[in-house]
Amino acid sequence: MHLKTLKVPVFLIFIASLLLISCDDNDPRRIDYSTVPEPFSIEGAEKITTETGLEYYVIEEGICPSGDEDICTVNARDQIQIFYTKRLKDDPDRILSSSYANGVEIPVTTSVGSGRIITEEGFKQGVLGMKKGEKRVLILPPDLAYGNNPNSQYEQDTIWIDLELDEIIY
Template sequence: MRSPRVRLLAAVAAPIILLTACADDAGDSADSTDDSTTTSAGPDDAATTASVDGDLSQVGVERSDDGEGTEVPTLTYAGEPFPEGDLPFGVAETTVEQVAEGDGEEVAEGQQVTVRYLAVNGTNGEELLSTFPSDDSVVMDLSNPQLLPAFLESLPGQRPGAELIMAMPPGEGFGETGNANLGIGPTDTVIFYVEVVEAVDPLSEAEGTEVDPVEGLPTVEADGSSPASITIPEGEDPPSELVVQPLIEGERDEVEAGQSVTVHYTGVKWSDGEQFDSSLEAGQPFSTVIGAGQVIPGWDEGLVGQPVGSRVLLVVPPDMAYGNNPESELAEETLVFVVDILAAG
């Protein structure tokens, strides 16, 4: 019987606002007009959105200094602060308004798009989340089918510098249950203001600067397209602490706790060097939320802070792997992984 996989410790993806659609699959493809696109609401949403007719063209953006030298946007309705507008605001179909065009190369389907965003609850006008006060950004993977449908359909064809306002009904946003942690109810339309920063092609393997190997650690031969060959040093006892050793140092942004990461990996046992799992053998990259207890602690601790594009050697002692699961075939094993970090956002 095959040994348990890393993914067996992964829970259902956390409700990351830009990455996990809690509703049913999207409806029809976008129909383009000069300044906006619409997609049909999901069937489960018809009862809660049929009577709403919010006018997204009345929604605008104002910018002001937050008192600390950072310019932050807020949404307005008919020129007034959004909470003072015609509430509740709702739409029966996802609607997108273009605020600014941007320039440079167009975003292509399947790319990784860096954005800044502001999200507002259309029912009460309250701000839900914003990356602007902290000058942060979010990477959206347009190859990820769990990305909210409006982003999958509306971001391709945009250019860096583009600004969009999107309104999403529950059926294409957070579904019948909403998201209590974010303050979203089951009938709430969510409005996003989005600025496109840049877009890059996704990685299929590690890409960056090679790092000299460290004596005493497992040696690795990897081509990025087949499972890595990992050789355990003869006569060496496994380390009692987690070892995190970059083999290739990537050049993209560092992985942060709470992000969704996409990786290719190979795992072997220190005891005999036997491979117990590899995403490359399965032919599909593995995605999970990192730093959130959804994978083994050795991954949560070892991958956070590594730049995207890195190839990382992880030597994980049992207490940071499957040691807390005595029924696992790997419970007493020190595990060795080679992980290519392909995306994070």
């Protein structure tokens, strides 16, 4: 058999193999959102709207055992531990990121002022004033989410964030 005759079938087998590998659900780079909880229900919760247009709902009140509100509530300088899930408001099945991804069940440590987890201005505003154990739903209009980022595919979208404050570290 000639080498030319073998090139086409070998090439086709190579392409088919690449397609099969790319369809593999066990791809370690693929983010698994199957363990992310359902969105918090806002039914019966009071809607609070800030001057900037951020809407939020307190789903469960937090605690302040010491009674000193200054150390019991999140401030702009604090490092905190949170559970969160960011979704598109109009398509709640579309998860953008979550602390529960890949089956993780421990909170994420982040700073309120840093851009690692709390990247959206509305997220920064919405976490302020929370107490340990508090759960909130934040509704970020585009200008408080990704609207100021023309490179984002979500610049016109409203973002829904389920947020639970596990701990204020300092």
